[in-house]
Amino acid sequence: GAVVSQHPSRVICKSGTSVKIECRSLDFQATTMFWYRQFPKQSLMLMATSNEGSKATYEQGVEKDKFLINHASLTLSTLTVTSAHPEDSSFYICSAFAQVPFHYTFGSGTRLTVV
Amino acid sequence: DAKTTQPNSMESNEEEPVHLPCNHSTISGTDYIHWYRQLPSQGPEYVIHGLTSNVNNRMASLAIAEDRKSSTLILHRATLRDAAVYYCILRRALNTNAGKSTFGDGTTLTVKP
Numbered sequence: 368g369a370v371v372s373q374h375p376s377r378v379i380c381k382s383g384t385s386v387k388i389e390c391r392s393l394d395f396q397a398t399t400m401f402w403y404r405q406f407p408k409q410s411l412m413l414m415a416t417s418n419e420g421s422k423a424t425y426e427q428g429v430e431k432d433k434f435l436i437n438h439a440s441l442t443l444s445t446l447t448v449t450s451a452h453p454e455d456s457s458f459y460i461c462s463a464f465a466q467v468p469f470h471y472t473f474g475s476g477t478r479l480t481v482v
Numbered sequence: 483d484a485k486t487t488q489p490n491s492m493e494s495n496e497e498e499p500v501h502l503p504c505n506h507s508t509i510s511g512t513d514y515i516h517w518y519r520q521l522p523s524q525g526p527e528y529v530i531h532g533l534t535s536n537v538n539n540r541m542a543s544l545a546i547a548e549d550r551k552s553s554t555l556i557l558h559r560a561t562l563r564d565a566a567v568y569y570c571i572l573r574r575a576l577n578t579n580a581g582k583s584t585f586g587d588g589t590t591l592t593v594k595p
Contacts, residue, residue: 373525399580410569411526411585418580460525464579470516471573471583473525 368394369465373474380451380481388446388477390461396441397463402434405458405476417444451481484508486570488589494560496595502555504570509550512575516583517544517555519566526569529555533575565593 370393380386398419403411415436416424423436435447448455461474487505494500514533518526530537530544537544543556557564569588574581
């Protein structure tokens with residue numbers, strides 16, 4: 368149980384366009400989801416906390432107007448990278464904490480390449 | 483958030499036990515210790531968690547120091563598929579699924595055949 372599905376797994380977009388990444392909790396309700404970013408050979412960096420029905424909470428240094436988060440239901444959070452640039456190329460991972468079985472579950476990640 | 487520190491890398495031989503340490507000296511009384519591992523180009527995978535007592539599951543064992551300022555993840559017989567980056571994180575006990583955790587640099591485990 369406690370599966371998080373993330374799509375797409377890989378996306379290539381042109382500079383200046385926007386990309387949406389979806390994260391769904393399949394068998395549990397997640398009022399909170401977390402979005403991470405990971406550069407090669409580095410650890411996961413928490414970008415923001417997505418809250419169902421309210422505004423996301425962004426970590427220091429993360430541009431909220433560039434990384435738009437929507438959490439419209441108890442099972443779906445989306446991250447939209449707006450006006451993407453090559454420096455936004457990274458591995459994006461979503462996560463949710465399931466009370467049962469009491470641990471974080473992570474999506475499989477999205478490899479974003481901006482050309 | 484309380485911070486965790488881990489060695490950058492460790493090596494093990496296949497079918498031998500591996501002990502991965504984690505220091506969390508600023509842990510609070512309500513922080514659970516969680517371990518996850520990440521294979522290349524994948525999201526992290528849950529391994530084990532605990533609060534005070536040692537824990538065992540089918541993947542690993544978790545040994546928690548009596549003062550809770552450190553813990554050790556034990557893989558009893560390492561296989562090549564256990565080669566990954568292992569992260570030790572803390573998560574405050576809450577009755578909701580809120581509550582963020584911060585990842586440190588983790589330990590890259592190499593398993594030699």
